[in-house]
Amino acid sequence: MKFLHTADWQIGKPFESIEDPAKRERLRSARLESIRALRPLVEEHGAAFVVVCGDLFDSSLPDRATVSALCGAVGSLGVPVYSIPGNHDFGGPGSLWEEEFFRAERTSLAPDWQPLLAPRPHPLADAVLLPCPLLRRHEALDPTQWLRTVPEDLPGDLPRLVLAHGSTQGFSSEKDENSADAANRIDLAHLPAGAYDYVALGDWHGTKQVADNPPAWYAGTPEPDRFPRGEDNRPGHVLLVETDGHGVPPRVTPISTARIGWHAPDPVSLQGPEDLKALAETLATLLGPRTDRDLLRLTLEGALGLAELDQLRDLLETYHARLLSLEVDQRVLPEPTEEELHSLTGGEDPLIARVARTLAEEAGTDPASRELLRELYLQVRAHSP
Amino acid sequence: MRLLSARIQHYRIHEDLRVDLDADIVLLHGPNESGKSTLAEALHHVLFLAAKGSGQSHQRLASLRGGTPEVELTLEAGGRRHTVRKRFGPSGTTVLESEGQTARQGNAAEEALAQLLQVGEAAAGRSAEKILDQRWAHLWVRQGDSHSSPTDRLEEAQGPLRERLQDLADIDLFQGPTDRALLEALATEVRDTFKDNGQPKKNSALQQLEDQREAAATALRKREATLAELRGAQEDLVQATADADRHAEAERATAEQRKALGKELARIEELRAQLTEKDRLLNDARQQKDAVREKDKQIRDLEKQIGALNEKAAPLRSKSAEREEQARLANTRAARARRTRESARRRAQDCRQRARALAAHAEVLQLDEQIREGEALHRAIDELQQEADALTPTLESLQSLHDDALAQLRGKELRVATASARLKAYGLQLSVETADRPLAWNGETLAPGETRTITDAGELTVGDGTRLRLAPGAADDLQQAREEHRRAEADYREELARLGVSDLADAEAKGRRRAELERQREELGGRIREKQARFPEDALTKARTQREEQVQRREARTPEDPPPLTFADSLPAAREAHEEAERATIEAEREEERTEAEAAAADADEEEAERLRKAAHQELEEQQQTLQTLTPQRDMLVKDHGDEAHRTAAIAKVEEGVRVHERAATALRQQLEELQPAVREQERERLDAALQSHRGNLDEASRRQGIARGQLLGHETDDPEREVREARAEYERRAARCERRRAEAERKQELLRLLREARRETTAALSRPLEERAVKYLRHLFPKGRIQLEWSEEGDSFKGFSLDRSGGAGSHLAFADLSHGTREQVGLALRLALAEILAASHDGALPVVLDDAFTHADRDRIEQLKNLLFTASREGLQILLLTCHPENYDQLGGREIALPAAPRRAPTADAPASPYANDSGPPGSSGTGGPAAESAPVASFSSPAPAPDDATADPSAEAIPSAETVPPAETDPSAQATPSAEATPFAEAASAPPGSQTPSPAAEPESTRPSPSDGPTPETFLSTLRQLGGQAGNQKLRTTLGCDEPTYHSLRHTLLQEGRIETGRGRGGTVRITHNPNQEPTEPA
Structure with a gap:
């Protein structure tokens, strides 16, 4: 079974430091195009679904045009899409995910998109998703806390995929934006060994594997949105993940998607x-x-x-x-x-x-x-x- | 350039006037209307007005007498002598004859003349007046124009002047085209950008940027506020939702608790009802028990009382009998005491009666004695009364002769005597001493020794034959006196008669007798009164009455008391008996008192015994009565409630019932206690309140959720987070742009400041030579005065100047602020300085025409001005002074030319000399006037002017003007040398090729110039510069070298070109030796 792991689309990012509005718009639309451009990859690799690990929107209060555009782009992928809210587009009461307009547009434009807004197992036909959504901008507790005890009644044979958004040891997007570092910390070491098969991470914009057991990857943003910050940080990819069931290590392949x-x-x-x-x-x-x-x-x-x-x-x-x-x-x-x-x-x-x-x-x-x-x-x- | 002579014909009021002007100072004078100003104007016109013309300028020149206005002027310029002759009019002509050159005519002549004078083309046409007004205005002070500023009409001269000043300051270029353009552009831009206070101007580009930045800041703040509001709403919603969940959970839990509590509360209520019923039963049993016990107790009490009463009866009876006996004994004792008391009373009564009788007896005896004495006294009084009564008849007869009557009588007798004396005084006293013949008064004979007072006229007969008629004087008074006397006499007699006396003496004797009798009677009265006092009549009566009373008292005795009484006869015995009786009485009364007390005590005893007896009796009675009451009561109760055993059994039964109920109630109470009803009820209250609170909180949280949702719904169409970021970026861009623009504007401002500063330094350097020369003249007026020139905004022309009288900083006064007089004089100083500077390119000389130029000067100033003018003449300037007050300029030492008052008629051939009769020389003929014509004193001033730089460099240099520049003067100081020296250059100049380059005055012959070997060479230039430290100001170096300016600048230029020296900085311009390391070692030590 194959799926695509991506994150940090940050649709609607204003690029306000660029003076020319037309150029700003060009950068914004490039980000949206890079989502639509995943369709050929899905088809090429036969991905069963796409997981998006947070920060699909750049803002927690996106305008309606952005909401519609993103729903349209997601709907164009042709496979189910599962997402969790990140720190930019955090969930919870009053969040965009609960807004009537968003729900209507999602239903209308991307009926296969399912935002996972609560930390509970989401079984699929060929995998179990274990979402760790951020329900506020700065979550003081580890979003994966609920997985430190393995949930009961998980199907024994299906691969268990953790979806999370936040910083891990040494990797944080927040560092770049000088926000509170202590928030949204994910401590992978606390997850019970062997319980989960893949941790799909979002937040850090570079593409990077940050842990082996279980294998944990930051997909990075598919379209770079800032100047490179060193060798280690290489944005502009999505990850193709191939898994053969619970207890079998998945194969992860980064695919370049950058255009700008x-x-x-x-x-x-x-x-x-x-x-x-x-x-x-x-x-x-x-x-x-x-x-x-x-x-x-x-x-x-x-x-x-x-x-x-x-x-x-x-x-x-x-x-x-x-x-x-x-x-x-x-x-x-x-x-x-x-x-x-x-x-x-x-x-x-x-x-x-x-x-x-x-x-x-x-x-x-x-x-x-x-x-x-x-x-x-x-x-x-x-x-x- | 110098004016030598002029001839003016048909020119306004001058028909034909010749003047010889060839002197350093020419004083042209004449009365008003004599044509002085016209002369000055004619000279100006011949120099600068085109001959051909028909405009106003030309028409004004016409003579009243007709003829073509014509002016001929001989002058010296460019090292030659020239004669210009102009006939003004529509067909005017100009002829210029220059020494050693062919004469020129018409336009060529005009052009040559303008070139000679270094001015623009001759004034002509419409603008002629305007051009004339400005041309050489700094040298030509017209009448009424003396206090205007010399810089006012300097336009034409600005260029040459600046060139000269640049030469003097060694500034090749004052400001370049780019300098000028840049200054202008920067000034405009800075002026358009900044206000005076440094803030940007309202509509400037910078301010627009500031406005944009401010607008961006406002937009940012607004958007931040919106975002903060929305974030707040988000947080509110999260919080409100969490709160709502919490409150709902709490409500649920509380409701459960409340339900459980309800059951317990029901059980409590049930127990409470049971307990109430049990308590009621218990209460009934207790009441029953109490009732039974009460009756039993009543019966027992009654029996106890009856027993007690029976016990007490016997003692009460014996006590009663005892009291009876005691009462009887007391009664007996009391009767005995009463008898004893009666006997004592009687005895005392008897004693008192005896004492009273004896006392009365003694009193009777006493009164008897008094009565006897009284009766004796009354008898004596009667006798005395009889004696006094005997005196009374005599006294009554003499009654009227009391003292007052006597005094009255004496008064009357005195009045008679007085009247008599007065009568005698008024009358004639006729006394017969002796008479030998009978004398008769009015028929009454007068005997010898007789005296008669004659008060009425009468006849005195002496003998027979002699009758004398006598009449006393003052008949009326006499009459009155006689009347008076008569009345007094009658009065007196009447009184005597009334008193019954013969005369006064008798009256007095009888009066004394009366007084004696009175005294006797008085004495008798006194004795009577004394005796009466000793024992008055009523006292005797009273004593008799008392005696009667005492007798009665003595006799009054109780008939049955027999004891006999013997009454003593004597008073003392009686008294003693009385006292004896009194003592006995006292004794008897004491006995009476004693028995009285005893009887009273016995009575009291008796009474007490009786009381006790009665009490005992009553007690006994009462006891008996009580017993009789109680017994039936007891019998009744016993009958109702049975006997004792019966009652005891009943009591035991009800008590058992009470105990049973008590145990049941206690058990119930304990059950209730265990359920803690109070705690449960409090719990119920708490839970009810909590429930209510939870519901309220839930409502509140829902409300907050609603509000927050409403706020969040508001944004939707736009992304406030993005808007804030965009607004912030926009603001930062605006701010950066604004700062860049501001920095650029400030750089430009700073550049402008630096350029202006540079220009100010340049203009200061340029101004200095002119200011220094001005100071030279000004010194005569204000010893410490200075002039400061002001330059135009563009920095290329003089705009004006200011005066500093005392030479101190900051005390400058603008020219316009000076008084008229000071303006004239200070203006003159600057004019002369200007002329001196400009003269350098006019052979070192220029005429300065002053037409009535010192109208505001006082005498002292005139004197100072003379020095000033003299100084100017020594600097090579030609002063032409026009005045109507020649006497003011006596010591000026110039040539004087007087104009006659009346306009001259057309001159005859020999006439011209006459107006100049005073002049030492003949008037110069036109074009041929020579220096020889000048008088000796004037000639001495017409020597070539010293180089102006010498004069300005050091005031002391003025004293030796020609020492350096004119070496021949040093070798031959005689005055005669000068004319020849003057003549020489002329000849030389005449032979010199046209367009000679000589920059110094033509008077400086080339032959007198120092030869290169004599003057400084480049080497001496350098060595001198080294001695001065390798760097020196131009002025100082040139002075040290002792060479003139052209020589110095020529050398300097050469060395600069060769790169051996370089220019340095500094206000006056400096040079320094170029630092060439290869050359340095070869420097002389």
Whole structure:
């Protein structure tokens, strides 16, 4: 028996740090598309159902359009879908899962979708699901607590699949969002040995196996939603899980699903026109002719002449337009070249020359003077007759 | 440039006027309307107004007498002598004859002249007036214009002036085109962006960004509030749901408890009912028991009482008999005592009677004695009365002669005597001493020794033949006196008669007799009264009455008491008997008292015994009666309730019944106790309350659920979490953009400040040469005064200036704020400084025309101004002073030209000399006037001006103006050398090629210039600079080198080009030796 394990869709994530609303919308719709894109995988691998381990919605109060869109996407998968609420879309009284509109849309658009909202065994024909839903944003108790004692009357032969959402030792999405760390802690070590066959986890966006017995995996988000945070964290997958019944270890295969590129190269040091040229080439290699599919975070250091700074600005503006997002940590210091300095101090304009000389003398120690010198350069260029 | 001479024809009031102006100072004077200003204007016009023209400017020049206005001016400029001749009018002509050049005419002449004067083309056409108004306005002070600022109409001169100042300050370029554009652009932008207080302007881009940021912040806050509200609603719902579940569970559990408790409570009620019934039965049994016992007790009590009564009867009877006997004995004792008392009473009574009789007897004897004495006294009184009565008749006869009557009589007698004396006084006293012949008064003879008072006129007859008529005086008074006397006499006689006396003496004798009798009678009366007092009449009567009473008392005795009484005869014996009787009485009374007491005691004993007897008797009676009452009662009860044994059995029976009921009740009570009814009931209350509370809480939780659900339903169409995040990101973007914009604006602001500061430093350096020269002139007015020039916003022209009189900081006064007089004078100082600066490009000389320029100056200032003007003339300026008060300028030492009051008529051929009769020289003919025409004193001032830089560098340098620059003067200081020196440059200049480059005044002949070997070389320049520390200001270095400005700048320029020196910073401009490591070791030690 095969099924797909996924989590952390976070449909409706606003990507608010991107200024352009159209680009934000592009990122949002990409996340939805990645759900619809699971259909071919389901078909290809003959998955019997899909489990989604929390954070299907980005918000606990999603708007109706998002609710409808997600129901539509889930309905398009063609197999039953079982989900639990995560910390983003936690369950409980007043939650979206209880809302009339959601229920109606789910019934209408995704009749095979069954959100599991209570911690009790959910037997299927070929497996038993043991959901550990989050019923509030920050659950102080271990959501898997109820499984520390093996529930009675479990069918002896069916694989027992635990669905949970939260942090395990060393893996937490909350770390990234500086929330309370103590909440939603899952202690896998407390689960009775051999009682369960697979722990399907959600919350951490990377794809990662975090325990062997029982095998516990974070599926990660199918569509990355942030810049990579190190080698270990590789989002952009779903897991194909194959199981042969209770007591038989399942086979887990990550399948890549990412479509949007999130690039965060190492800091670049710019010391002159050659470095500038090299940067342009690096970016061209990294991003190719693609537009509207990548996000880039750059850290620039070093010092450039005033004209070079202008060139750099032009280069960055081009990519700013092409990319979904360009974040630049601009630490390049303006350092006028001899020639530039001379153009200010040696020209036909004694007043500018005088001011430029003074600023140049102070620029070594005073960043403000450096900025002023650059401003003067720009202004002179703008106002030369 | 200098003015040498002029001829003015057909020009307004001047028909033909020639003036020789070739002097350093020319004082042109004349009365009002004499044409001074016209002359000044003519000079100005010939220089700057195009000859050809028909506009207002030209029409105004026309002479009243006709003829074409014509002005001819000879001047010295560009090292040559020139004569310009203009005939003004629609077909005006211009001729310029320049020494050593062909004469030019028309436009060529105008152009050449403008070039010579370094001004724009000659004023013509419509704008002529405007151009004329400005042209050389700083040098040409017109009448009434003296207090205007020299910087007001400086437009045309700004360019040349700034160039000159740049040369002087060694600033090649004042500000470049980009400088200017950038300053303007930045100023505009900063002005558009910031208010004065540094805040962004309302409609500035920066403020718009700030507004957007604020709007974003507001939106964020609003959305955060919405989200917080919804999250709160979510939490409320969770909490309310949990609460509702909890309360429902609690209600269920409580209801169960309550049900169980209900059963127990029913059992309790049942037990309580049983117990009540049992208690009632017990109570009945107890009452029955009590009733039986009560009757038994009654019977027993009665029997006890009857027994007791029977026991007491015998003693009571014996006691009663005893009391009877005692009463009888007491009765006997009392009767005996009463008899004894009666006997004592009688004896005492007897004694008292005897004592009373004896006392009365003694009293009778006493009274007898008194009566006898009284009777004796009354007899004596009677005798005395008879004696007194005997005196009474005599006294009565003398009754009237009491003292008052005597006094009255004496008064009357005195009145008679007085009247008589008065009569005598009024009358004539006629006394016959001796008479030998009979004398008769009114027929009455007068005997010798007779005296007569004559009171009436009468006739005194002496003898026979002699009759004398006598009449006393004051007949009326005499009459009155006589009347008086008569009345007194009658009165007196009447009184005597009334008193029965013969005269006063008799009356007095009888009066004394009366008084004697009175005294005797009084004495008798006294003696009678004394005796009466000793024993009054009624006392005797009373004594007799008393005696009678005492006698009766003595005789009054109880007839049956026989004891005989003997009455003593004497009083003492009687008294003693009485006392004896009294003593006996006392004794008898004592005995009486004693028996009285005894009898009383016996009576009391008797009474007590009787009482006791009666009591005993009564007690006995009562006891008997009680016994008779109780016995039937007892008999009745016994009859009803049986005898004792019967009663005891009945009692035992009811008591057993009580005990049975008691045991049953106790058992019930214990059962009830075990069920703890109080605790159960409290529990019931608690549970009921809890149930109610649970229901209330459940309702409340449901209500909260409803509210929260309602709130949550509200959002639905949008995602508040996403909206908050988007709003926050938007706010952060807005804020960052705003900050970037602000930083950029502030950078621009700072750049503007820096550029302006740089420009301020430049303009300060540019201003300095002019300010220094101005100070040189100003010093004559304000020894410590300074001038500060103000530059236009663009920084390329003078805008105005301010004066600082005392040289201290911060005491600047704008020119416009000065008084008229000070404005004139300070303005002049600046004009001269300007002229001096500008003169450098006009051969070192320029004319300054002052038309009536010191109308506001007082005498002291005039004196100071003279020094000032003199200084200016020494600096090479030509001063043309027009005034109607030449006497003010006596010591100025210039050439004087007087204009006549009346407009001159057309001159005759020989006339021109006459107005200048005072002048030492003949008037110069047009175009040919030479320096030789000048008088000696004037000539001494017309030597070439020293280089202006010397004068400004150090005030002391003024004292030796030509020491450095004109070496020949040093070798030949005589005054005569000067004219030749002046003549020389002229000749030289004339031979010099046109367009000579000489920048210094033409008066400085090239031949007198220091040869390169004499002046500083690049090497001396450098060595001097090293001596000054390798760096020095231009001014200082040049002074140390002792060379003029062109030489210095030429050297400096060369060395700069070669890179051996470089310019440094500093206000006045500095140079320093280029630091070349290769050259340094070779520096001279």
